[in-house]
Amino acid sequence: MNNVIFKNIRLIDPANxxxxxxxLVVHDGKIIGFSAKDAPKxxxxxxxxxxxxxxxxxxxxxxxxxxxxxxxxxIDSGAQAAVAGGITSLTVLPDTxxxxxxxxxxxxxxQRGRETGLVSLYPYGALTRDCAGKDMTEMGLLKQAGAIxxxxxxxxLSDAKQMRNLLAYSRFLNALIVLHPEEPxxxxxxxxTAGALAxxxxxxxxxxxxxxxxxxxxxxxxEMTGARVHFAHxxxxxxxxxxxxxKAKGLAVTCDTAPPYFTxxxxxxxxxxxxxxxxxxxxxxxxxxxxxxALADGTIDVIASDHxxxxxxxxxxPFAQARAGGTGLVTLLGVTLKAGLPLIDSLRLLTSAxxxxxxLDAGTLSLGAEADLCMFDPDAEWTVxxxxxxxxxxxxxFDGLTLKGKxxxxxxxxxxxxxxxxxxxxxx
Amino acid sequence: MxxxxxxxxxxxxxxxxxxxxxxxxxxxxxYALLSRSRKTPRDVxxxxxxxxxxxxxxxxxxxxxxxxxxxxxADVVNMTVATSSVNKGETLLDTAATxxxxxxxxxxxxxxxxxxxxxxxxxxxxxxxxxxDGMHEHPTQALLDALTIRRHFxxxxxxxxxxxxxxxxSRVARSNLHLLLTMGSRVRLIGPPTLLPSAFGAMENxxxxxxxDEGLKGADVIMTLRVQxxxxxxxxxxxxxxxxSLFGLDQRRLTYAKEGALVMHPGPMNRGVELASNVAxxxxxxxxxxxxxxxxxxxxVLDRLLRMRSPS
Numbered sequence: 001m002n003n004v005i006f007k008n009i010r011l012i013d014p015a016n017x018x019x020x021x022x023x024l025v026v027h028d029g030k031i032i033g034f035s036a037k038d039a040p041k042x043x044x045x046x047x048x049x050x051x052x053x054x055x056x057x058x059x060x061x062x063x064x065x066x067x068x069x070x071x072x073x074x075i076d077s078g079a080q081a082a083v084a085g086g087i088t089s090l091t092v093l094p095d096t097x098x099x100x101x102x103x104x105x106x107x108x109x110x111q112r113g114r115e116t117g118l119v120s121l122y123p124y125g126a127l128t129r130d131c132a133g134k135d136m137t138e139m140g141l142l143k144q145a146g147a148i149x150x151x152x153x154x155x156x157l158s159d160a161k162q163m164r165n166l167l168a169y170s171r172f173l174n175a176l177i178v179l180h181p182e183e184p185x186x187x188x189x190x191x192x193t194a195g196a197l198a199x200x201x202x203x204x205x206x207x208x209x210x211x212x213x214x215x216x217x218x219x220x221x222x223e224m225t226g227a228r229v230h231f232a233h234x235x236x237x238x239x240x241x242x243x244x245x246x247k248a249k250g251l252a253v254t255c256d257t258a259p260p261y262f263t264x265x266x267x268x269x270x271x272x273x274x275x276x277x278x279x280x281x282x283x284x285x286x287x288x289x290x291x292x293x294a295l296a297d298g299t300i301d302v303i304a305s306d307h308x309x310x311x312x313x314x315x316x317x318p319f320a321q322a323r324a325g326g327t328g329l330v331t332l333l334g335v336t337l338k339a340g341l342p343l344i345d346s347l348r349l350l351t352s353a354x355x356x357x358x359x360l361d362a363g364t365l366s367l368g369a370e371a372d373l374c375m376f377d378p379d380a381e382w383t384v385x386x387x388x389x390x391x392x393x394x395x396x397x398f399d400g401l402t403l404k405g406k407x408x409x410x411x412x413x414x415x416x417x418x419x420x421x422x423x424x425x426x427x428x
Numbered sequence: 429m430x431x432x433x434x435x436x437x438x439x440x441x442x443x444x445x446x447x448x449x450x451x452x453x454x455x456x457x458x459y460a461l462l463s464r465s466r467k468t469p470r471d472v473x474x475x476x477x478x479x480x481x482x483x484x485x486x487x488x489x490x491x492x493x494x495x496x497x498x499x500x501x502a503d504v505v506n507m508t509v510a511t512s513s514v515n516k517g518e519t520l521l522d523t524a525a526t527x528x529x530x531x532x533x534x535x536x537x538x539x540x541x542x543x544x545x546x547x548x549x550x551x552x553x554x555x556x557x558x559x560x561d562g563m564h565e566h567p568t569q570a571l572l573d574a575l576t577i578r579r580h581f582x583x584x585x586x587x588x589x590x591x592x593x594x595x596x597x598s599r600v601a602r603s604n605l606h607l608l609l610t611m612g613s614r615v616r617l618i619g620p621p622t623l624l625p626s627a628f629g630a631m632e633n634x635x636x637x638x639x640x641d642e643g644l645k646g647a648d649v650i651m652t653l654r655v656q657x658x659x660x661x662x663x664x665x666x667x668x669x670x671x672x673s674l675f676g677l678d679q680r681r682l683t684y685a686k687e688g689a690l691v692m693h694p695g696p697m698n699r700g701v702e703l704a705s706n707v708a709x710x711x712x713x714x715x716x717x718x719x720x721x722x723x724x725x726x727x728x729v730l731d732r733l734l735r736m737r738s739p740s
Contacts, residue, residue, distance in 0.1 A: 196628075196630055202542040202562050202563030203563070203564075271546065272546055318539065318542065318544040318561075318562075320542060321541055
C-alpha cells in the first residue's frame with residue numbers, strides 16, 4: 001500500500017489553518033497532494049465516509065514503565081494504546097528505572113520505539129543524574145543522542161541555586177526544560193488538594209498554592225537565565241495567572257495541561273477512588289474553569305495526556321498509599337473535545353503546537369510531510385471502560401465517562417497502524 | 429456510612445441520617461441496661477466469629493469490641509498486625525482473602541490509612557466495622573459519645589458542643605462532627621490554626637475558635653481530644669506546656685461553659701495536656717461512662733449489622 005488516496009474526508013490541519021473537504025494523497029509514506037488527480041493510478045482508495053482526517057497526535061508527556069517497570073506498561077503496549085488514541089508521536093519521561101540519563105539509554109529508547117513500527121518515540125533526557133535532583137546530566141551529549149528536552153519527570157528540584165545553574169546551562173544548549181511545578185516541602189506526604197473534601201476524608205493535603213509558588217520561583221529563574229521553560233500539567237488558576245503575566249512580559253515560557261484538569265474536580269476522589277488519585281491532585285471547580293479559560297485564551301499551549309500507568313497492585317491500596325497517576329493515551333482526543341473549543345483549536349493543541357514546541361517534524365499535513373494521520377468521527381460516542389482499554393495499563397480516571405469523538409484509524413508514515421474494531425470487518 | 433451489598437458495613441458516620449443513627453443508639457441503650465444487670469443475651473451472636481483486625485495498637489477499642497462480642501456470645505479472635513509489615517497494600521488484600529477463607533462474620537478493622545476499611549469491605553464477605561482509619565472516621569466512638577450525651581440531656585438536638593484540640597488529625601472529631609450536625613446540634617471547633625483546618629468553617633452550624641475562653645462560652649458539652657507528641661516534632665505546636673496553657677481545659681475555663689456542662693475525652697488522656705486532672709476527675713466528667721457506653725454501642729453495632737445482612 002505505497003500509494004493511498006483518502007477521499008470523502010474533512011481535512012483539518014491546524015499547522016496550515018486548513019479545515020475543508022478535500023482529498024489527501026500519500027506516496028511512499030509522504031503526503032504528496034490534496035487532489036485525486038495527484039494520485040498515482042494504482043492508489044488504494046480509503047473512503048473516510050465524512051470522518052475528520054488530521055495529523056497524528058503529538059503527546060508531549062507520557063510515562064512508560066520501560067525500562068524497569070514493564071509490568072505497568074512497556075513501550076510496545078504503550079505504543080498500542082497510543083495509536084488507538086490517534087497518537088503517532090509521543091515523548092516519554094526519563095524517570096524510569098534506570099533513569100534515561102545517558103546517551104546510550106536515549107538511543108535505546110528511540111530504537112525501541114522504532115521497533116514497535118507504530119509510533120515515533122522521543123525520549124526526554126534526565127535533568128539531573130538518576131532524576132535525583134543533585135548532579136547535572138550530560139545535557140549536551142544527551143541532546144546529541146536525541147533527547148528532545150530535559151526534565152526530572154514528576155520530581156521537583158527544591159534547590160533554587162541549582163535550578164538556576166541548570167537553566168543557565170540549558171540556555172547555552174537551547175534546550176527545552178520541562179518542569180513539574182509543585183513546591184516539594186508543601187506537597188510532601190500529601191495526596192489530595194487542600195480543602196473541605198480532603199479534610200472530611202481525612203487525607204493528607206497539598207495546598208493548591210504549592211503549584212503557583214514553584215511556578216513563581218522558576219519564572220524568576222527563567223527570567224534571570226533566559227532559558228526555555230515549560231511547565232507541565234498546570235492545574236490551578238493562580239499558576240495560570242502567573243504564566244499569563246510572564247508571557248505578556250515576553251518570557252520564553254510555555255505550559256501544558258492534561259485532560260483531567262479541565263474535565264474533573266476533586267469530587268472524583270470521593271469514596272477513596274484511587275483511579276482519580278493524580279499528580280498534581282484534582283482541584284476545585286474554580287481551578288477547572290480557569291484551565292478551560294486558559295485553553296481558550298492561549299495561555300495553555302498544549303494538551304498532553306500525562307499518561308501514567310499503574311497496575312492493580314499500585315492502585316488497590318488505601319488512598320494515601322496508592323500510586324498517583326492515570327492513563328490517558330486512548331482518551332486524549334475524546335476528553336480534549338469535551339473542552340468545547342472549536343475543533344481546529346482542539347487539534348492544534350494536540351498536533352502542531354506540541355510539535356512546534358519540541359521542534360519535531362510532525363503534527364502537520366504539509367506537502368512532503370510524513371503521512372502520520374488520525375481519522376476520527378467527531379460525533380461518535382463511546383464510553384470509557386477500565387479493563388477494556390488497549391494497552392496494558394487500565395487505571396483511567398475517566399472510567400464510565402461517555403466521550404464524543406472516536407478514533408477510527410491511525411496511520412504512521414502512510415501505514416495503517418490502528419483500525420477501530422467496528423471497521424475491521426468490511427472496510428473500504 | 430452503612431454500606432450494604434451482601435454484607436452491611438459500618439465504615440463511617442458521614443452519609444448516615446437520623447433514621448439510621450437512632451436505632452443504633454436505642455439498641456445500645458438497652459444493651460447498656462442489660463450489661464449493668466449482667467443479663468446480656470449470649471445467644472445473639474452464638475456461632476458467629478468476630479475478628480478484631482488491628483493494624484494499629486489500641487488496647488481500649490480492641491478490648492471494648494472483644495467484650496461486646498463475647499457478651500453477645502460470639503467467638504472473638506484478636507489479630508494484631510505490626511504496622512511495619514504492612515508497608516505494601518497487597519498485605520491488606522491478602523489478609524482479606526485469608527479472612528474470607530476463614531469465613532468470619534464480623535471484621536473490626538483499625539488502620540493507619542484513611543479509607544483502608546472501605547477498601548477491605550469491597551473484598552471480604554464479612555461485615556466490616558471501622559474501628560478508626562487514619563484521620564478519616566471512628567464511627568463507634570461517635571455513637572458512644574452520642575449515647576452518653578443523650579443519656580444526660582435526653583436529646584441530641586439543639587445542643588452546643590465544643591470539640592477542642594487536634595481537629596486536623598482526629599477521626600474522632602470528624603465522626604462526631606457529622607453525627608452531631610445530623611442530629612441537629614451546633615458544633616464549635618477549638619484549636620490552634622495548625623491543628624484546625626479552616627475548611628471546616630464552611631460547614632453549616634459549625635464555628636471555629638482559636639480561643640478556648642471564647643469557644644467554650646455557653647457550651648453544653650466539651651469534648652477534648654488527645655494530642656499526640658509527634659505534633660510537636662512536626663512543628664504544629666511548640667510544647668505541651670504551651671498547649672495546656674492555651675488549649676488545656678482547667679477549672680477556670682470550665683466556668684465559661686454552661687453550668688454542669690459535660691466533659692468528655694475519647695481516651696487515653698494526657699493529664700495536664702488536654703485537661704487538668706481535677707477536671708478529668710470532676711463530677712462533670714463522663715469519661716468513664718463513655719467507656720461503658722462504648723461496649724453497649726459496639727454490642728448494638730455488631731447485632732444490627734448481622735441482622736442487616738442479606739442472605740447470600
